Amino acid sequence: MSAPATEVTPAAATRTVALLCTAAFMTMLDLFIVNVAFASIGESYPGASLAGLSWVLNAYIVVYAACLIPAGSLSDRYGRRRGFLVGLGLFTIASAGCALAPGLGFLIAARAAQAVGAAILTPAGLGLILSVLPEARRGGAVRIWATSSSFAGALGPVIGGLLAQTSWRWAFLLNLPVGVIAYVAARRLLPHSAPPSRTRIPDPLGSIAVAVAIGALSLGLVSAGDWGWTSPRMLLTATITVAATALLVHRVRTHPVPVMSPRLFRVPSFTAANVTILLFTSAFSAVFLSVALWLEIAAGYGPLRAGLALVPGPLAVPLFAALTHRWAATVPARFVVSAGLAVFGAGSLLLAARDGTRYATDVLPAWIVIGAGIGIAMPTLIGAATAGLAPAAAATGSAVVNTARQAGYALGVAALVAILGSAVTVPALQHGWLLVSALVLVSAATALGIRAGGSR
Structure with a gap:
């Protein structure tokens, strides 16, 4: 396994965290953009079925989730810097393949390759944060890393709506300059680990x-x-x-x-935090998709208008994460997470209680409350899940955390689709929002089992 990384100066640590957050942002941005540009992609491939087109999204979800833990384990054994560079390079090259895809099958294959790259770089990146930074700074860095995905959630729908009016291929071409710059910067900034000890392959x-x-x-x-x-x-x-x-x-x-040590699940708070993450992300994915469906189908918004209408919720996440940072650093993690999830649940109940006919009064206030709850809960929750990980298992433990997140996303979407059935109506969406409320309440209860490790 890799030895601990060479210590870095505070300035170098800041640059390293900024780089790793940029990579995490890039992988999440793509996911949100593709969701909004989905209809535009279908127009480029006449004759493609809806079931076939759905694999532009599904291939990424399935392959990403499947590869996270093996990729994290390999990064822990053979070097997180190396794993990050390989993952970032593959993701960037696969993005070019997506942009140039001549047919739907090629696009789906390129999306799967993107997912492999993302599955390698994500746990390696979070593992680098945990192994490079001193313990006193890890919690804050993890909060920033976790919050970076919220910026992707805020910008993705808008960018996707804009690109849907020109060409969806720009959604993937945007990754090329960012990926190349990030790769060059990573080679210069990321610290080298000591040569890995001679261990067998996981x-x-x-x-x-x-x-x-x-x-x-x-x-x-x-x-x-x-x-x-x-x-x-x-x-x-x-x-x-x-x-x-x-x-x-x-x-x-x-x-x-x-492939993963059973000792991971003996870390205080690790199991409870991951169960909470699974339930929380199920609720998050269901409410995000349901609000997007309300905007596009019930309210009849176009892609750009719908993207702009989605912005306030995700934008509230980093805002409330920053506002509650000091409080989260002094209060036990289980109380911070439970409080944030209670706010999230109140927002989803507010959605369900309204008649769902007007955006400004029925959806927007509840959407902002939901974003506030996520901003309070999510950074501390991710920090609690990773706080007790030993440096030698940082990437593998991070992969487990991200696998719980990914499984939650898929579970939430599947549950919402089952509730909606064949027609998206306001009453059906209200039933979905009640489901979200139930998931959030259960996750708030499981969060109370987090007994150690805060965001620090």
């Missing part, structure tokens, strides 16, 4: 098992609406998920170099 069979288990679970969740929850394909996917999970548990317990 359990190959365990790596396959975790990829199959998470990939099959994600596939089932994103396909449930098309396949049906009791269809043979869903039952087969569920069987594969259970079998691969059982094999993974066996290999983690018995292999001398497991």
Whole structure:
């Protein structure tokens, strides 16, 4: 495994965190842009079915979730700097492939390659933050890293709406200059780790098992609406998920170099924080998609207007994260997270209680309250999940955290689609917002199990 990274000066640490946050922002921005530009992509490929087009989104979700933990484990063993550079390079090259895709199949394959790159760079990047910075500064840096995705959530819909009026291909071309500059900067700024000690490669069979288990679970969740929850394909996917999970548990317990150490789940707060992350991101993905659907279908907004209308919620996240930073540093993490999730739940209940006919009075106030709750809860929650990780397991632990997030995104979307059925109506959306409220309340309860590790 990699030895601890060479210590860096405060100025170098600041530049390193800024670089790693930029990379995280880039991968999340792409996801939000593609969601808004989805219809525009369909117009470029006449004859493509809606089911086929959905894999422009689904391929990224499934492959990203499947590769996170094996990629994190490899970064811990062979160097997080190396892993970050490989992931960033692959993501940037795959973005060019997406922009130039001559057909839908090529685009889907390039999106899958993007997901592999993102799955490598994400845990390596967060692992670098945890291993490079002194303990006193890690919590604050993790809060900034976690909040960077909110800027992507705020800008993505607007950029996607603008690009939908020209060409969706610019959504991927934008990654090229950013990716190249970030790669050059990473080679100069990221500290070199000491040569890794001579250890065996992480359990190959365990790596396959975790990829199959998470990939099959994600596939089932994103396909449930098309396949049906009791269809043979869903039952087969569920069987594969259970079998691969059982094999993974066996290999983690018995292999001398497991893909993830069972000691991770003995870290105070790690398990409770990851369960909370799963539930929280389920609620977040469901409410984000539901509000976007309300804007585009119930209110009849075009892509750009809908993108602008989505901005206030995600923009409230970094604002309230900054406003509550000092409070979050002194109050136990479980109380900060639970309080933020309670605010989130109040916002979703407010959405459900209104008649859903006017944006300014029925949606906007609740949307801002939801963003405020997320801003209070999310940075501290991610910080609590990673606070007790040993430097040697930083990337693997970060991968588990991001896998919980990704599984939550897929679960929330699948649950919302199941509630909405074939027609998007205001009453159906209100049922979805009640589901969000329930998920948030349960996550607020599980957050109380976080007993150590704050955002510091």
